[in-house]
Amino acid sequence: MAGLELLSDQGYRLDGRKATELRKLQARMGVFTQADGSAYLEQGNTKALAVVYGPHEMRGSRSRTLHDRAVINCQYSMATFSTAERKRRPHGDRKSTEMSLHLKQTFEAAVMTQLYPRSQIDIYVKILQSDGGNYSVCVNAATLAVIDAGIPMRDYVCACTVGFVDETPLADLCYAEESGGVSSLALALLPRGGQIALLQMDARLHQDHLETLIEAAMTACKGVSKVLDEVVRQHLQEASVLTGE
């Protein structure tokens, strides 16, 4: 696929966005009553469902218990129908395990775990449809779910991917762009303080460009946080109407 032109001379990307524009982001909180917290999030054509249980006491091996803070347990999975060609296993393969680990690291940095010693928080994320930026969509969905569960966090965790094409950073890559050989970077940010919760990059990139790329990723993450904030406020309003307050 050497032929795809990811950024045209007029500055349009394959799907008609400009370099800094995000995909359409829609979300809903509290989609399940069973769970402590849940959220559904669409970012373009990537759709994810996140569910949070806890904090509750340790289940399974009690040896993992931490005495000063809560343990965060993450599981990432992809629905078999989420990609163009059907997947064999929804979870447990190397990629999913790695992704679970990344999610865990991200949320350990954001959730105030020291409030719940000797307990456990479970976060389950499922990708229903995959169209690029799976990690960031999971993080964004999980954030909403954690908020829905009422677990205190330092800040929203917002994540976004950025790619680098023709000396220009592209925000929020879709699948076609990701597979087009772009060197991409995923960044999870606590927007208010500007702290980076996780930064991941697999491709080669010249050192000089890293700064601009991170800068672009941060701007994109702040954009995401605005949308998430709106969703949360909307949800609160609806909830307060329902409870009659």
Add this chain to the structure above:
Amino acid sequence: MIKTERVLHLKSCVGRKVRVVREHYLRERVPCCSSLCQADCVNDGKLLPGDLTHYVVPDVAVVVDYLEILEFRELQGIIFTQTACQALQNKNRRYYNRLRTLVKDPRHDCVLFANEFQKYAYCPREKGESQEKWQTRCVYSAAVWYYNHLAGMMNIVMITEDPEAVAQFSSLTCGVYVISVQDYLQSFWSDLQAAHELFSSISQAQQETEGDDGEKEFPEHLPAEVLEAGIKSERYIQGTLNVNKHRAQNEAFVRPKNFSTKSTDLTWDVLVCGRKNRNRAVHGDEVVVELLPKNEWRGKGTALTDGDEKTGEDNESTPLPTGRIVGILQRNWRDYVVTFPTRDGIQSQSRNSQRILTIPWDQRIPKIRISTQQAEALQDHRVVVRIDSWESTSFYPNGHSVRVLGRAGELETEVQTILLENCIHILPFSDAQLREMPVNSLEKPWTVDPSEVAERRDLRDSHLVFSIDPRGCEDVDDTLSVRKLPDRRLELGVHIADVTHFVKEGSLTDLEARSRATTYYLADRRYDMLPAILSADLCSLLGGADRYAMSVLWELDAESLEVQEVWYGRTLIRSSYQLHYELAQALLNGEQVEVLELANLGPQERDSKVAQLTEALEMLTHVARHLRAKRDRGGALELEGVEVGAQLDEERNITALVPRQPLEVHETVAECMIYANHWVARKIQEAFPNQALLRRHPPPQQELFNQLVDTAKAKGFTIDTRSNKALAASLDRAVDPQDPLVNRLFRMMATTAMSQALYFSTGAHPQDQYYHYGLALDRYTHFTSPIRRYADIVVHRLLTAALDMERGVVSGKAPASNKEVEEMAHHINSKNRAAQAAQMRSTALFQCLFFKERDPQTDPCCVADAVIYSIRDNGVLVFIPEYGVKGPVYLKNKEGLVVVARQDGSCDWQGGTVRKCPDRITTTSSCGTSTFKLFDHITVRISVHSSTCHADRLNLEVISNKPHHSAKSQQPSPQGRSQLVKEVVRQNEEALAQEKTARRPKLSKEEREFRQSKTPSLYSILEEIRELALMDLEMASRLPATTA
């Protein structure tokens, strides 16, 4: 965040059919790029003018097939739709890139409209709708959108090749017309003959391509994925195809693109033998080869051939890696000049008389099949064609004609051919470009701007500035100054014409200059890079006139001549003396001479002025000697150049060429220029470590010196090529006191072994590669001739930006990035190469024309003395110093006869054998044997081997193995050269004058248009002479300093 809407796209991918859903965002605001826009579109960049009668929206099929017609600059107001662009991209990448450059080029009146992202112009594809229909509908809705967007102020014409679309849409919206290409051309551009011809030629070619089947002549190319995988696994080798000029049918080489580290045996080119193995690749294509098993490897022919290919048993060298081409990654087809054969040639070629096999001018290109109805009229004409395709079922590629150059053999045709074959496209400067130029006429003289005076350092009164150039030079781009400062210091100054003050970056003139990249010097004319008002007047640092300059001033210690301080900046100067070399040298020698500028002064005043000037010159010489010595210690090379000067009469015609006495003042000026270039290179490299334009001369490959070393050994000299210093020293030692030519030949061979000096961006190479081998400097660039070279303009801008940065001034625009500079460097390099090749070709052309007029049997001009410098299997290569010609001499002809010398030295052909040794070649026949050794002087007769299809060639025939003694050979050597050019020009002008009445006026108009300066300028002569000596670019960089 922007409001977006999502639409679904269906797409099937590789392998199984997969349904892929893609997002598609639409927006209301998409720039329309029209100056009529009422809706405040954010238009930056090119705008379509509002004063046209209509805008054109070409349909997809039109863009794909007829892009060449849309490339005419006369067609204005073209709107390319994104739909068409994408279709083109999928179909033909090469054309897509052309479309992109077209849209970027501000000289073309066309824009790209992203119609698929416009909310109201976009229409989703309906179920069951074919792709073509949908695309046409998209283009139409874009046209309608334009009409509405511009509030009906502009008519829109959509051109399509689909008759259904014409029927369906033409009456749908008023103001939007849908017509076919042919109707469009006829009704709107009926006077644009070239476009009509091109249209009919393309549509004919299109019809022909359909329904062409038959058995396969060539194996199919492998698919791209297989090639890619093969290259990665090192099963295949990727490289550029290079066809051997002398054995175009059989021999071609592929130079591997990246030497892989693992297979070290592959350090040499891969040989591709025969057309079957070449598999439809054309010279210059990027190809993929597969190596054949070792037992099929072949060697390359070592015998001399003249391109006829029928020589039978060729001797072959040791087997080389041999391969066959399995695929082509990138076609590099350009425009080719071909010749239509005469009628008797047509009969045998094709069952269909409309299809003609034409013969390209470049021997390396295969014959091209053209379908045309004008075959009769175009007999023996040279025509520009483009190759369209080469199917595996066809023995020859298919093409279509683009335009007719003229009858083969005419001077104008031949010169145009040379330009085209080297991809040099020169149109006269357009009105819009000339409007940008400042005016300097008698009524409205150009004056210095007071605001500029305030900004610049004024050197008019403080410095004695003078220029030293060849006699009669028009474009003076460098001047010098030198003066004593207090506290035992000297100040040396080099002042270069400030071209960038007049040529603003991004202006039309700038773009034109960039695409030309250099001034082209042909044997009889030149094509300037900048309009004459700049090159010969406002930028030229004429004597006694106030001019803007860019200066470098060094403060040197008076004793040690070490640099104490350097100042760079813009200045205002007035050159006091416009000297020429001979005059300057005479002043230095203390002779009594007339200085033109002082002619009407009193004797005392004059004497004091002359004394002042002489003192300055002496100081300059002193400094230059020191600089030269310093560079020599570093290992600077002196390579061979035939040094000649031209004498002009009052009408500035060349009366004679006299050998230029190697005046010291030449070197003095050159040295100062090299010094300025070097210091500017240092400055810009320090200011912009990643994006400065410098010039490097990579050290030569040692294998290339083999011929030189071996030849020298035969003569008893050793040449040490380990470093530039050792080479320079050993070349100095290799002098045969009896024959000064020997040393010249050695230097020439050394020059051919050199790699070419190149421009590059500092960000693209590690710092240890900046080195300049020829000049022995660690950093070098071109700064001193901005009138003739675009690289110098770039360097001037960089220097200005560096100075601004230093002063803390934020200049409006950031300097070009490393990528852009590197692209620019590539462009300039390739243009320089083209300019050189064109120059060489045109020189050869004039040589041939010169000898064509003469009868080789009787005319004494055609007999000359030649020196053997290389031995081949069936002949020798000789150099003729009198004409500066190099060429082969056959000792064994095709009938198997060999040359045998009789007692008195004269030679004739007899049956016999030839035996070749490293340093001699011996012919044996019944009458005895004769031996030709390296560096023997022989006498040859020069005749012209003419050919209608290709360029004429000189034919050399040995007539005696003794040196040729004639009255002429006593005279200084390269004399015939100038006469030759002059004579041919004169003859041609006479012929033209005679024909002018008979011929159509069109041709004489072309004559006026293309020939910018009719009389051979001094420049062209000097440049051409430089070419003769096969000096490499590097020396070239030094010579301009002496000429300009």
